[in-house]
Each structure stands twice: as C-alpha cells, then as structure tokens.
Amino acid sequence: MTSTTAPTHQARLTLTPNTALAGLLDGAWWPYSRDLATELPPLVDALRARWGRVTRVTANPASWPVAPREVAVGEYAVPVGWFTGQDLDTMMLLSYGLTRCDLLVIPPETEPASAARLMAAASTPGNLHTTGTLMAGEETSIR
Incomplete structure (x- = not known):
C-alpha cells in the first residue's frame, strides 16, 4: 500500500449540482501535482459527503x-485500476453510496483561467461533452 500523510491542501473540485438533468460527467478535478498518492486523499475526502466512501478508482x-x-x-486503502483504454483526462471513482463518479482531470500545469473554464464546463448540468472534447476545445481557445 502506498502511504501518505494528512493532506496539506483541499481538493480543487467542482461538481455538477444535484439535478435530474444528467450529463456525461459529474464534475472536474484539478490536482496540484501528478502524485496520485498525495492528491487522491483530499479528493476522496471532498467526495465523501455526496458519494459516500470511495471504494475504487480507475x-x-x-x-x-x-x-x-x-x-x-x-x-483504509483505495484500490486503483489502471486502464490504457480510459481517456487520459478522466478518473472514475466507485463508492458505496452512488455507483460511480466520472470526473474530468485537469492537468496540474494548466493555467488558472483555462482550468476555471474547464471546471465550469464539466460541471454544467446536462453536459454532453466528453473529457477529450472539453480538453480539445480548451486547447483551441488558448491558441
């Protein structure tokens, strides 16, 4: 098991409001680094109130x-499944409370203005854009 100390920061996370208007994503997460052992605990803690205990991540x-x-x-330890066929910018979290939470993962090195646009787009109720479409659209708007 990969060990980690208490989180030193809160997760930068935006979730879709509770609504009947379902979309492809449940929100977006903007980690501070690419160190999953450091970044995952604050994310899991932030999701607990809404989704319950996270039991697996892919x-x-x-x-x-x-x-x-x-x-x-x-x-406790959260098992992590690694799938090369999964979108690069997607994380799926499974829990006891709600079967799954699909998040756009914004690269840590993303500029704050771009991250804010991506977080807003991914957490819009009824969003039908995939993570790949959102990321490609943001890259286009930066150029």
Whole structure:
C-alpha cells in the first residue's frame, strides 16, 4: 500500500449540482501535482459527503508517473485500476453510496483561467461533452 500523510491542501473540485438533468460527467478535478498518492486523499475526502466512501478508482496510467495499486486514505486503502483504454483526462471513482463518479482531470500545469473554464464546463448540468472534447476545445481557445 502506498502511504501518505494528512493532506496539506483541499481538493480543487467542482461538481455538477444535484439535478435530474444528467450529463456525461459529474464534475472536474484539478490536482496540484501528478502524485496520485498525495492528491487522491483530499479528493476522496471532498467526495465523501455526496458519494459516500470511495471504494475504487480507475485512471489511465499515462497521466500519472507512478501508478500505485492502492492509495492510503485515512484508515483504509483505495484500490486503483489502471486502464490504457480510459481517456487520459478522466478518473472514475466507485463508492458505496452512488455507483460511480466520472470526473474530468485537469492537468496540474494548466493555467488558472483555462482550468476555471474547464471546471465550469464539466460541471454544467446536462453536459454532453466528453473529457477529450472539453480538453480539445480548451486547447483551441488558448491558441
């Protein structure tokens, strides 16, 4: 198990409001680094009130330089599944409370204005854009 100390920061997270208007994403997360062992605990803590205890996470290993099999989150460990077929900028979290939460993962090096636009777009109720479409659209607007 990958060990971690208490989080030193809160997760930069925006979630879709609770609404009947479902979309493809449940929100966006903008980690401070590409160190999943450091970044995942504050994310899991931030999601707990809405989704319950996170029991598993999946991601694409190309976005994370170290791919731990599990990450310590308080008194328990969250297993991490690595799938090369999953979108680079997507993280799926499974929980007891709600079956899954799909998040756009904004690269840590993203400029704040771009990150704010991406977070707003991903958390819009009824959003039908994939993570790839959102990221490509933001890259186009920066140029």
